[in-house]
Amino acid sequence: MSGSFTERVVAAVGALGPLCAGIDPSAGLLDAWGLDDDPAGLSEMAMRCIDAYAGVVPVVKPQVAFFERFGSRGYAVLEQVVAAARDAGLLVIADAKRGDIGSTAEGYAAAWLDPASSLAADAVTVAPYLGLGALQPMVDTAATHGAGVVVVVSSSNAEGRLVQEARTADGRSVEDALLAEVAATNRIRHGCVGVVVGATRQAPAFPLAELGGVILAPGVGAQGAGAGEIGRLFRHCPPGTVLPNVSRSVLVHGPDVGAIRSAAAAVRDQMAAALS
Amino acid sequence: MSGSFTERVVAAVGALGPLCAGIDPSAGLLDAWGLDDDPAGLSEMAMRCIDAYAGVVPVVKPQVAFFERFGSRGYAVLEQVVAAARDAGLLVIADAKRGDIGSTAEGYAAAWLDPASSLAADAVTVAPYLGLGALQPMVDTAATHGAGVVVVVSSSNAEGRLVQEARTADGRSVEDALLAEVAATNRIRHGCVGVVVGATRQAPAFPLAELGGVILAPGVGAQGAGAGEIGRLFRHCPPGTVLPNVSRSVLVHGPDVGAIRSAAAAVRDQMAAALS
Numbered sequence: 001m002s003g004s005f006t007e008r009v010v011a012a013v014g015a016l017g018p019l020c021a022g023i024d025p026s027a028g029l030l031d032a033w034g035l036d037d038d039p040a041g042l043s044e045m046a047m048r049c050i051d052a053y054a055g056v057v058p059v060v061k062p063q064v065a066f067f068e069r070f071g072s073r074g075y076a077v078l079e080q081v082v083a084a085a086r087d088a089g090l091l092v093i094a095d096a097k098r099g100d101i102g103s104t105a106e107g108y109a110a111a112w113l114d115p116a117s118s119l120a121a122d123a124v125t126v127a128p129y130l131g132l133g134a135l136q137p138m139v140d141t142a143a144t145h146g147a148g149v150v151v152v153v154s155s156s157n158a159e160g161r162l163v164q165e166a167r168t169a170d171g172r173s174v175e176d177a178l179l180a181e182v183a184a185t186n187r188i189r190h191g192c193v194g195v196v197v198g199a200t201r202q203a204p205a206f207p208l209a210e211l212g213g214v215i216l217a218p219g220v221g222a223q224g225a226g227a228g229e230i231g232r233l234f235r236h237c238p239p240g241t242v243l244p245n246v247s248r249s250v251l252v253h254g255p256d257v258g259a260i261r262s263a264a265a266a267v268r269d270q271m272a273a274a275l276s
Numbered sequence: 277m278s279g280s281f282t283e284r285v286v287a288a289v290g291a292l293g294p295l296c297a298g299i300d301p302s303a304g305l306l307d308a309w310g311l312d313d314d315p316a317g318l319s320e321m322a323m324r325c326i327d328a329y330a331g332v333v334p335v336v337k338p339q340v341a342f343f344e345r346f347g348s349r350g351y352a353v354l355e356q357v358v359a360a361a362r363d364a365g366l367l368v369i370a371d372a373k374r375g376d377i378g379s380t381a382e383g384y385a386a387a388w389l390d391p392a393s394s395l396a397a398d399a400v401t402v403a404p405y406l407g408l409g410a411l412q413p414m415v416d417t418a419a420t421h422g423a424g425v426v427v428v429v430s431s432s433n434a435e436g437r438l439v440q441e442a443r444t445a446d447g448r449s450v451e452d453a454l455l456a457e458v459a460a461t462n463r464i465r466h467g468c469v470g471v472v473v474g475a476t477r478q479a480p481a482f483p484l485a486e487l488g489g490v491i492l493a494p495g496v497g498a499q500g501a502g503a504g505e506i507g508r509l510f511r512h513c514p515p516g517t518v519l520p521n522v523s524r525s526v527l528v529h530g531p532d533v534g535a536i537r538s539a540a541a542a543v544r545d546q547m548a549a550a551l552s
Contacts, residue, residue: 026379027386065376065383071355071394075348095380099403100341100373101433103302107341110303118347127375129405129428131435152405157377159407166442166450174442174450 005123005148006191009214010240012058012091018240018275019268020093020216022247023049023062023081029248033255039073042066045254046081052260054088057268059122059243061216064096079118086122093150093216094121101134109141113149123148125196125216129163132181139185142192148214149193153178156198156219172205179206186212199225199233199244209236214243221249221267227274235275244271281399281424282467285490286516288334288367294516294551295544296369296492298523299325299338299357305524309531315349318342321530322357328536330364333544335398335519337492340372355394362398369426369492370397377410385417389425399424401472401492405439408457415461418468424490425469429454432474432495448481455482462488475501475509475520485512490519496543497525503550511551520547 003011025045027037035041046062053060062085067078085092098108111117112124123142126135128151135149142149154164154175168177182193183206194214197204200223208215215234219225234242246267253259279287301321303313311317322338329336338361343354361368374384387393388400399418402411404427411425418425430440430451444453458469459482470490473480476499484491491510495501510518522543529535 024379026383028379063380063383065374065380065387068387068395069383069393071387072348072351073394075351079347097374097376097403098341101431101435103300103304104339104341104371107302107339107345111341111344111347117345118349119344127373127403127405129403129436129439130431130433131438133435134431134433155377155406155410157406157410159377159409160405162407162444162453163405163439163442163450166439166444168438168442174439177438 013240020243231274289516507550
């Protein structure tokens with residue numbers, strides 16, 4: 001595929017609008033949709049999401065944990081879901097929050113970012129507790145294949161503050177130090193590193209407009225953030241680089257595909273207005 | 277099963293000695309063993325490890341990333357490996373470094389800690405970037421089933437220092453704050469939370485002897501730590517709660533099962549001497 005992950009996201013957002021829609025077959029949502037909490041139920045819900053989202057939003061985000069609940073059978077469904085979404089023209093961010101060191105980081109790179117893998121996505125989310133440098137094998141693989149590594153920097157939940165607001169040796173917060181490190185990497189690796197910045201958070205000291213990569217912003221809808229927060233935090237970022245993420249507040253409109261599609265389109269248009 | 281995760285580890289270490297041995301079918305090690313880098317190769321290597329470790333070490337740690345490289349087929353092998361290890365009397369810590377919030381954390385709990393799951397292990401490693409509080413669903417499930425959640429607090433790699441040594445609002449380091457929070461949880465949840473403290477690290481300010489849970493200590497062998505570091509960091513911890521971890525330095529003795537077994541037994545005895 002041609003172009004960096006950032007370039008591909010910018011093009012897709014330019015065509016459809018700014019939104020990443022979740023594919024979250026949790027036990028609770030499966031029950032609400034009248035589906036069984038088993039691999040067949042996972043598949044039915046996820047495929048309905050793809051039908052609803054294709055041509056409406058540019059990016060989808062399957063939550064890997066809900067598939068992993070069913071071990072190898074759940075992963076077989078996830079493989080089909082990732083492939084079907086990409087075949088439908090959707091970019092796929094696998095929400096896996098992986099992260100480890102050395103050869104283990106190479107293993108995660110091979111699993112999620114190498115086109116030869118049955119799980120190959122356009123990007124994967126990672127957690128940076130072991131340091132961004134430890135994730136270098138994932139960044140290298142992403143850069144080679146035009147894929148992305150999306151680093152959780154400022155999570156949408158309150159419990160993350162202890163670690164994320166802690167002060168590094170030079171006085172910056174952990175999140176500001178990581179944002180600067182991501183921006184430095186993007187300058188030499190052509191925008192293959194994105195970040196998660198919760199829409200429920202205050203603006204970091206680091207100027208997000210200078211990140212050089214994609215910003216995924218969860219917390220919209222069920223977690224309480226809306227167009228106001230998205231505009232305030234991200235309006236000055238380069239067009240097409242910001243992906244507000246909605247999941248539950250759209251998925252509660254299922255199982256009807258048309259209802260999900262309408263709900264996603266409405267949020268997409270709100271976000272487009274907030275960012276313009 | 278009876279007893280908390282800590283009690284079960286203490287009993288197993290009392291019977292065999294203090295060591296957690298890795299099951300790491302990386303591309304490099306498979307090649308060194310003369311095996312193909314495919315699911316059949318994964319299975320062959322992992323089953324040889326189980327043969328070598330059973331009756332010699334109390335705990336094994338399959339590295340999930342190396343199985344995830346092969347998607348659902350790799351996970352099918354992992355399911356067989358976890359089951360075979362437990363059938364052989366080994367305790368299994370799935371090294372997955374998972375972590376997320378809300379219903380997603382519930383998903384990971386269901387995948388790794390619920391006995392009904394095809395991947396059910398005795399414990400799973402987690403990364404705390406989103407806060408320990410976010411992991412509460414995993415702690416709850418672990419406590420219910422006598423399983424464990426092993427939190428990466430001080431990793432063995434240098435790149436982790438930026439985050440792990442950062443200072444929280446009250447002046448403690450992130451790692452000291454997390455250790456105190458784990459100890460507080462263990463006082464009310466009967467030792468279901470363990471920690472990872474790299475044997476390559478300096479001693480934290482928090483007194484590790486008061487953790488009330490299991491300490492997994494990677495960095496022994498290939499990463500440069502040895503009996504001296506293990507003794508210095510952990511000698512005062514309650515007997516049976518410390519699990520030095522070795523992987524590569526033992527696995528390079530494969531594919532011969534007897535050679536792996538001898539290498540593991542030798543490290544186990546060094547660690548027992550260091551901790552006594």
